[in-house]
Amino acid sequence: MAIQPYSIYKSKTQRMSSHIVMLLLTYLYYMLFNKIYFNEKHISNYLIFFTILQYLRIIFLFYLCCFIIQLFKAQKGIWVAILLLLVLPLDWVLLLSVTKVSMYFHWNNPQIQEIWDFYSHTSPYSIVYVLLYLSSTFWATIPLILIKIVIEIYQNAQTQKLLQERNNELQFEKAQSNIPSEWLRKSLDEIHANLKENPxxxxxxxxxxxxxxxxxxxxxxxxxxxxxxxxxxxxFLEFERMRHNPEKVSIQFEYTIDTNNEKSIAPLIFINFIENAFKHGVNSTTSQSWVKVSLIQQENEIHFNVKNSLPNKKAEQTNIKDVGGVGLDNVRKRLDLEYANNYQLNFSAENIFEVDLKIKLA
Structure with missing residues (x-):
């Protein structure tokens, strides 16, 4: 099941309400920006009127740019190119329209007249206009830009968290299938053979x-x-003892836990190491072999250790990759997900293979 990107908005109504609030706050900022630009000591009627028209133009273009970005992410290059070619002349037409309407209602305002004279003689594709467009759009919408960046960062972080949790669940599901069906079949065969003659x-x-x-x-x-x-x-180890001749295979399991401070742990986190010990040690030879497992809890730390003998032909040329394989790589990934920097995992393959794992619990 695919993970849907995280959103801070729980409904369309909430999204719309949030946008309205942000737009109102941005307008207050933009009106203050224009007040300073026009050197007005007081907020006059013409400044409010001009600011509203200009602001509507800027916001329309801002959302148009956001739409272009979405098309770019969707890899719709033709539409992106078309809209990029149209955005500047569209802004030019909107700007002149806003200025003309403002002149109609405030015909005696010299600053609005200057804006009309300047932009009416400037090409929308000129460098001057492009720079002015980018500058005015940026400064007018900087609150929206900052808010959008913060929201995007937060939503991306939450989406990554959801993906990590889903990956963790998949690791759990994979761990549940770590006991091979062949092993189960052999174990059941052993039980069946012993039912009539072995209490x-x-x-x-x-x-x-x-x-x-x-x-x-x-x-x-x-x-x-x-x-x-x-x-x-x-x-698990009891079944292994039952499957193997005790005169040829020695299996030891020692553990110590603090019953007054018992901890919880991710399930099936150790079984791969034990399976690996039998697969590459006991099951790979017909000579004497052994497996030693220990698990010790000391306050908030768990120390898990597995040692196993190696076949003589492997003892001198064994490396960790040979006896680890994909299984131990998957365990390491799961440990990264579950305990991040709160664990230490070491391997040794000199005559014997050893896994040493220490986990710090919260």
């Missing part, structure tokens, strides 16, 4: 139920209790 099979079924419930239901939450995450990891 612990019932316990295995219960563990599998808990594991699946966490992976596909509870992990949809933004954060889960650390004890729930540990229970999930323990169930």
């Amino acid at each position: 612990p099979a019932q316990k295995a079924v219960e563990q599998l139920s808990q594991l699946l419930n966490f992976a596909f239901v509870k992990s949809r939450e933004k954060n889960v209790l650390l004890t729930d995450e540990i229970l999930f990891l323990n169930n």
Whole structure:
């Protein structure tokens, strides 16, 4: 589902009301600007009349320029070129019309007469007119420009935040599918084979139920209790113990948490590291292998560590990219989204592969 750009306006009525307020404030500014320009000590009737007409012209051209920008963003180059060619003569006609109407009502005002004499003898495509057009439009609409810039910056920032949150949700959904279907099938086969002759099979079924419930239901939450995450990891490792001969594969899991200050954490944030340890260590050799997992909570910091043996043929030529792959890159991206600068992730691949992760929680 596409993310709609964030808008500070919740309805069309609110947008229209906000524009009206901004236009009124801008008019007050523009009237003060013209008062200073015409050297008027008091705001006379002709100044108010002239300012209203000029302001309507400026605002019309301002919104026309905004429309041109929107066409440019939509890559409608032909319409942009046509409107850019028309905007100067259109402004020239509007300016002369405003001045002529003002002269009709205030025929004896010399300053308005000077404006008419100057612009009536100036081409709309001359450099002088272009510079005057840009200057007058800018100074007349500077409050609108500043307000629009601030609004655009804020809306863009909020849109980026929404995109980040959506990306985070997608990472969660991806994490939920991190347990391979092949692994589940093998685990269920093990349970089926042991049901008739192995009493612990019932316990295995219960563990599998808990594991699946966490992976596909509870992990949809933004954060889960650390004890729930540990229970999930323990169930996962129990199934690995069941699948492998304990005389050939050693699996250790140690954890320490502060039950009086239990924290929450993003679900399924550790499982990729453990899966990686089995994939590139235990499952890649028929000789003796091992995996050691530890998770320690110290106040607001979690220290997670995974070590695994490497096959002899890989031990001397292993690099982190070989045993990490896309999976660990995805975990790093998710850590960036969830914890930004509040985590440290280090890898080591000298004879053994080690992942060391420290997360600071709020």
